[in-house]
Amino acid sequence: MRDLRGRTALVTGGDSGIGLGIAHAVCDAGMSVVISGIVEETLEKAGSELAAVGTAHAVRLDVRDRAGFAALADRMDREFGGVDVLVNNAGVGFLAPTTEATFEQWDWVLDINLTGVFNGIRTFLPRMLAAGRPGHIVSTASIGGLLGAPGSTYAAAKAGVVGLMEALAAELVDTPVGVSILTPGIVRTNIHNGPPPPGSVVVHTPGDAAETDLHAAAMPPREVGDRVVRAILDEQLYVITHAEHRELLERRFDAILRCVPDEQPDPRRAGVERLILHNPVYDRALGRTAR
Numbered sequence: 001m002r003d004l005r006g007r008t009a010l011v012t013g014g015d016s017g018i019g020l021g022i023a024h025a026v027c028d029a030g031m032s033v034v035i036s037g038i039v040e041e042t043l044e045k046a047g048s049e050l051a052a053v054g055t056a057h058a059v060r061l062d063v064r065d066r067a068g069f070a071a072l073a074d075r076m077d078r079e080f081g082g083v084d085v086l087v088n089n090a091g092v093g094f095l096a097p098t099t100e101a102t103f104e105q106w107d108w109v110l111d112i113n114l115t116g117v118f119n120g121i122r123t124f125l126p127r128m129l130a131a132g133r134p135g136h137i138v139s140t141a142s143i144g145g146l147l148g149a150p151g152s153t154y155a156a157a158k159a160g161v162v163g164l165m166e167a168l169a170a171e172l173v174d175t176p177v178g179v180s181i182l183t184p185g186i187v188r189t190n191i192h193n194g195p196p197p198p199g200s201v202v203v204h205t206p207g208d209a210a211e212t213d214l215h216a217a218a219m220p221p222r223e224v225g226d227r228v229v230r231a232i233l234d235e236q237l238y239v240i241t242h243a244e245h246r247e248l249l250e251r252r253f254d255a256i257l258r259c260v261p262d263e264q265p266d267p268r269r270a271g272v273e274r275l276i277l278h279n280p281v282y283d284r285a286l287g288r289t290a291r
């Protein structure tokens with residue numbers, strides 16, 4: 001999208017943390033913003049905070065509620081002429097190791113962090129395509145979805161968001177709807193005070209770092225919001241928030257490439273594999289094809 005002024009964004013989980021940072025940034029870019037969340041009090045507070053700087057509305061929506069998504073989409077069609085930028089950001093933190101996570105906790109994390117993203121896309125994308133205007137979908141994964149950081153349940157959900165969005169980008173390559181995958185590192189938010197998972201949990205801090213260090217080094221949410229707006233305007237597939245992730249990502253991708261069999265590829269098999277697996281969005285992200 002080249003110009004966001006006068007257009008409408010929906011940000012799920014937009015009443016707190018990264019979502020609120022994105023809501024502020026899109027508001028400053030001249031968009032009307034609708035934020036959704038599940039806590040009346042924070043929705044009201046964030047709604048008035050945003051209304052003081054732009055056009056903002058706050059609505060209650062649990063991202064697991066598909067009927068609620070459909071009702072919100074109808075309302076946004078009526079009141080705003082649809083959604084131009086959809087930000088699937090709502091999520092919960094859950095860092096318990098595999099042997100401590102219960103089946104109920106797995107379902108809870110996956111339902112909110114992965115299925116909630118699909119619910120948003122499945123509800124709004126057909127309407128965005130039917131509108132035929134330039135649009136954009138951003139989904140918040142995590143750098144843990146690219147690096148497999150400890151906390152397998154959370155990592156699985158976030159890797160799922162990355163896979164979903166990369167495949168979606170390929171499906172939408174010839175449409176006016178762009179796609180970005182936000183993979184934040186540690187950001188100063190309320191994620192540690194989010195809704196509690198079912199059952200009991202032992203609290204785990206990432207990497208066993210001291211809480212004070214985590215807080216001091218964490219990125220402010222507004223910085224993430226500004227990076228998201230730039231990515232929408234530049235049609236950038238990945239929103240990597242931290243320059244500090246370069247080395248970690250290189251090690252991961254090098255580790256994968258190290259395991260590719262060191263053999264002469266069979267040309268026929270290569271052709272078939274390429275036919276099925278080639279995703280033009282990687283070429284585009286590498287600047288090999290102009291959009």
Ligand SMILES: NC(=O)c1ccc[n+]([C@@H]2O[C@H](COP(=O)([O-])OP(=O)(O)OC[C@H]3O[C@@H](n4cnc5c(N)ncnc54)[C@H](O)[C@@H]3O)[C@@H](O)[C@H]2O)c1
Nearest residue numbers: 013016017018062063089090091142184186187189190191
């Ligand atoms: N904070 C970080 O360091 C960090 C890092 C990587 C990724 N993330 C991701 O960023 C996103 C935003 O988290 P945050 O850190 O800003 O935390 P936050 O707790 O400040 O905000 C999360 C928002 O999601 C909402 N939410 C939770 N469950 C919901 C549900 N079932 N339906 C609708 N809304 C729901 C919360 O009410 C809140 O508004 C999440 O997807 C999270 O996984 C955060």
